[in-house]
Amino acid sequence: MASYQLCVAPPEALLKPLSIPNRLLLGPGPSNLAPRVQAAGGLQMIGHMHKETFQVMDEIKKGIQYVFQTRNPLTLAISGSGHCALEVALFNLLEPGDSFLVGANGEWGRRAAEIGERIGAHVHAMIKEPGSYYTLQEVEEGLAQHKPVLLFLTQGESSTGVLQPLDGYGELCHRYQCLLLVDAVASLGGVPIFMDHQGIDALYSGSQKVLNGPPGTSLLSFSDRAKHKVYSRKTKPFSFLMDITLLANLWGCDDKPRMYHHTTPIIGLFTLRESLALISEQGLESSWRQHREAMEHLHSRLQGLGLQLFVRDPASRLPTVTTVAVPAGYNWRDIVDYVMDSFSIEISGGLGPSLGKVLRIGLMGCNASRENVDRLAQALKEALQRCPRHRL
Amino acid sequence: MASYQLCVAPPEALLKPLSIPNRLLLGPGPSNLAPRVQAAGGLQMIGHMHKETFQVMDEIKKGIQYVFQTRNPLTLAISGSGHCALEVALFNLLEPGDSFLVGANGEWGRRAAEIGERIGAHVHAMIKEPGSYYTLQEVEEGLAQHKPVLLFLTQGESSTGVLQPLDGYGELCHRYQCLLLVDAVASLGGVPIFMDHQGIDALYSGSQKVLNGPPGTSLLSFSDRAKHKVYSRKTKPFSFLMDITLLANLWGCDDKPRMYHHTTPIIGLFTLRESLALISEQGLESSWRQHREAMEHLHSRLQGLGLQLFVRDPASRLPTVTTVAVPAGYNWRDIVDYVMDSFSIEISGGLGPSLGKVLRIGLMGCNASRENVDRLAQALKEALQRCPRHRL
Ligand SMILES: Cc1ncc(COP(=O)(O)O)c(C=O)c1O
Ligand SMILES: Cc1ncc(COP(=O)(O)O)c(C=O)c1O
Numbered sequence: 070m071a072s073y074q075l076c077v078a079p080p081e082a083l084l085k086p087l088s089i090p091n092r093l094l095l096g097p098g099p100s101n102l103a104p105r106v107q108a109a110g111g112l113q114m115i116g117h118m119h120k121e122t123f124q125v126m127d128e129i130k131k132g133i134q135y136v137f138q139t140r141n142p143l144t145l146a147i148s149g150s151g152h153c154a155l156e157v158a159l160f161n162l163l164e165p166g167d168s169f170l171v172g173a174n175g176e177w178g179r180r181a182a183e184i185g186e187r188i189g190a191h192v193h194a195m196i197k198e199p200g201s202y203y204t205l206q207e208v209e210e211g212l213a214q215h216k217p218v219l220l221f222l223t224q225g226e227s228s229t230g231v232l233q234p235l236d237g238y239g240e241l242c243h244r245y246q247c248l249l250l251v252d253a254v255a256s257l258g259g260v261p262i263f264m265d266h267q268g269i270d271a272l273y274s275g276s277q278k279v280l281n282g283p284p285g286t287s288l289l290s291f292s293d294r295a296k297h298k299v300y301s302r303k304t305k306p307f308s309f310l311m312d313i314t315l316l317a318n319l320w321g322c323d324d325k326p327r328m329y330h331h332t333t334p335i336i337g338l339f340t341l342r343e344s345l346a347l348i349s350e351q352g353l354e355s356s357w358r359q360h361r362e363a364m365e366h367l368h369s370r371l372q373g374l375g376l377q378l379f380v381r382d383p384a385s386r387l388p389t390v391t392t393v394a395v396p397a398g399y400n401w402r403d404i405v406d407y408v409m410d411s412f413s414i415e416i417s418g419g420l421g422p423s424l425g426k427v428l429r430i431g432l433m434g435c436n437a438s439r440e441n442v443d444r445l446a447q448a449l450k451e452a453l454q455r456c457p458r459h460r461l
Numbered sequence: 462m463a464s465y466q467l468c469v470a471p472p473e474a475l476l477k478p479l480s481i482p483n484r485l486l487l488g489p490g491p492s493n494l495a496p497r498v499q500a501a502g503g504l505q506m507i508g509h510m511h512k513e514t515f516q517v518m519d520e521i522k523k524g525i526q527y528v529f530q531t532r533n534p535l536t537l538a539i540s541g542s543g544h545c546a547l548e549v550a551l552f553n554l555l556e557p558g559d560s561f562l563v564g565a566n567g568e569w570g571r572r573a574a575e576i577g578e579r580i581g582a583h584v585h586a587m588i589k590e591p592g593s594y595y596t597l598q599e600v601e602e603g604l605a606q607h608k609p610v611l612l613f614l615t616q617g618e619s620s621t622g623v624l625q626p627l628d629g630y631g632e633l634c635h636r637y638q639c640l641l642l643v644d645a646v647a648s649l650g651g652v653p654i655f656m657d658h659q660g661i662d663a664l665y666s667g668s669q670k671v672l673n674g675p676p677g678t679s680l681l682s683f684s685d686r687a688k689h690k691v692y693s694r695k696t697k698p699f700s701f702l703m704d705i706t707l708l709a710n711l712w713g714c715d716d717k718p719r720m721y722h723h724t725t726p727i728i729g730l731f732t733l734r735e736s737l738a739l740i741s742e743q744g745l746e747s748s749w750r751q752h753r754e755a756m757e758h759l760h761s762r763l764q765g766l767g768l769q770l771f772v773r774d775p776a777s778r779l780p781t782v783t784t785v786a787v788p789a790g791y792n793w794r795d796i797v798d799y800v801m802d803s804f805s806i807e808i809s810g811g812l813g814p815s816l817g818k819v820l821r822i823g824l825m826g827c828n829a830s831r832e833n834v835d836r837l838a839q840a841l842k843e844a845l846q847r848c849p850r851h852r853l
Contacts, residue, residue, distance in 0.1 A: 071653035079741035080523035111503025131472035285726030334677030349471035
């Protein structure tokens with residue numbers, strides 16, 4: 070039957086059992102799974118085109134409309150992490166040669182700019198130092214100068230800990246015939262967002278942050294304006310997998326019968342459904358409050374330890390991800406390692422423009438509690454005592 | 462704190478518990494989860510950059526090398542389903558203007574051709590009627606005429622039930638300076654494949670077929686030839702998420718420290734690891750035998766019911782997915798629905814070129830057993846008695 074002899078043996082490492090430690094995940098994501106979400110991860114498979122799966126997909130759509138506060142029909146989950154939702158947005162909303170304005174005050178804008186360049190857009194990055202956000206005036210200058218078809222902003226800039234305000238930005242963009250795309254991966258559920266009221270044209274978020282789900286799915290919605298741009302493209306998007314017109318059909322967002330496009334991550338849809346059910350039960354306002362309270366408690370405990378917040382302006386601190394200036398004399402990595410090795414708690418260092426400058430602490434979804442803050446504060450206290458401190 | 466009032470209420474449908482039925486999945490995929498894989502789906506989260514996750518990734522790489530029978534260092538799992546692996550292959554192996562030869566004897570070649578066109582390759586589809594495969598001579602004619610840089614073939618053409626032979630095709634391609642890309646999504650583990658011996662330059666497969674895992678990850682490996690083509694590209698691939706040089710780094714396939722690229726589907730990595738562990742324990746030869754025996758039993762039971770196999774040539778019948786000609790006078794959908802509604806067994810109709818012509822029966826991984834074949838034969842027998850039969 071076989072034409073050759075086997076030349077690669079079964080790997081020994083796979084003959085040992087899989088063992089995963091318990092960790093408290095207080096980095097910028099993923100966060101721990103909520104118990105109900107974790108249970109859904111252990112469900113059995115059904116087909117991606119079964120009616121029960123379509124029902125789960127419909128429930129997910131409704132759940133996304135709720136957490137995004139939108140009535141957009143073109144609302145769906147993406148079979149991939151936050152980056153996949155970003156690429157779906159850019160691949161569909163930009164055509165080669167389009168002018169694309171990017172708020173690049175941290176890692177996520179950098180990445181949006183890089184993707185824009187790969188697909189042949191004219192990218193105009195508004196570079197700003199990490200720790201700051203974009204004012205309406207700065208955005209207006211960019212719009213007037215570059216006449217973009219699309220502006221990218223990050224609501225929760227998790228590499229720097231900055232919260233970008235969003236009131237008025239959509240309206241401003243529309244005055245300049247520009248669409249507004251917002252990354253809410255690290256902020257959704259932790260701070261208010263109102264897609265429709267705020268005139269956001271494309272909004273995406275992830276499953277593995279405040280929603281306490283496994284990574285592998287993300288949330289995306291397009292306004293009618295964005296949809297119009299997509300459906301009047303002159304070129305097809307480069308990706309078949311990310312073509313929003315095909316995904317819209319699969320998700321029942323058009324009036325044609327659903328057709329097989331790709332196999333959706335069925336178990337990931339179950340877990341996402343449970344994540345959205347949990348936040349629907351809790352209510353958005355209660356979730357926002359929980360995150361604000363956990364943040365306030367964290368800030369006061371950090372101050373008690375003599376630590377300094379990286380973001381100066383209290384109003385622009387992101388509740389879900391707090392950035393702490395690396396304390397003078399310490400190596401950030403020693404602190405991160407100490408907390409992990411001695412307490413099984415994850416916090417993380419900086420990313421991209423904030424690398425080496427900050428420690429990042431995430432309090433997301435069910436992880437955003439006083440108790441977790443107190444556990445972490447205890448761990449940090451010990452880390453500051455035990456980690457080597459270099460003379461300044 | 463919030464600038465607007467909530468305008469979208471929590472959806473009622475999400476306030477009800479999630480309930481998923483038990484099904485025997487004997488369609489062309491996904492198949493049922495193996496119990497050990499299902500259990501891994503219920504594990505708790507750890508970080509995507511934790512050392513335990515890297516270890517799981519290393520074990521997955523070794524497992525893929527085993528099931529692919531390859532020593533390629535550039536071997537990794539993709540954070541997406543089979544289509545995602547296909548796009549990663551095409552986005553990286555083709556540049557705009559490249560000549561791309563496609564075996565289009567079913568749905569998967571059509572899709573490869575469509576993606577090739579989207580990214581600006583010159584696509585030459587060798588159209589063949591469904592139910593047939595490509596001979597070495599046909600491929601050689603295509604290579605000589607179109608001088609492609611890449612040839613796409615599907616080993617297990619699950620839309621038609623055809624098994625494409627692979628001995629000699631790699632060597633032939635290389636004589637024409639062409640790389641060979643093979644889709645083994647529906648065949649891996651069910652029939653022999655020898656990536657290195659057969660000179661396959663890029664090979665991918667899925668997690669939700671013979672591997673009995675949830676959809677959402679896929680397997681991919683590049684030969685040194687393919688790698689050379691990628692690393693000497695003149696243009697960057699359109700996708701950042703699918704850029705194999707960045708994925709190679711994340712998967713420890715280069716000699717640089719691993720850097721965050723995107724958040725991998727961590728729980729999906731756990732389940733994939735367990736899938737690969739199971740097939741490593743069983744051994745490939747035993748798995749191939751199991752699928753051949755299950756297929757033979759299925760064919761004899763189908764013949765006993767007076768049903769006809771769609772693929773004429775017995776040697777080119779795919780063991781994992783059997784296509785049955787829709788019996789005269791019946792509507793395929795009635796049969797599929799009857800088996801589902803009365804027995805909770807999934808089989809499926811045709812896809813693309815085989816739509817309306819066939820029923821498709823999948824026997825994959827732990828589903829490939831005599832017992833399941835007997836359950837299905839019983840269900841089909843009843844379906845043939847009960848479903849309406851139109852006069853001919
Ligand atoms: C604000 C923000 N945007 C985008 C991403 C990227 O998402 P992913 O890693 O899920 O692809 C992240 C992930 O940390 C994020 O925090
Ligand atoms: C042979 C073959 N190739 C590719 C695919 C596509 O894979 P997915 O649906 O996981 O994207 C399938 C799925 O059924 C398949 O059978």
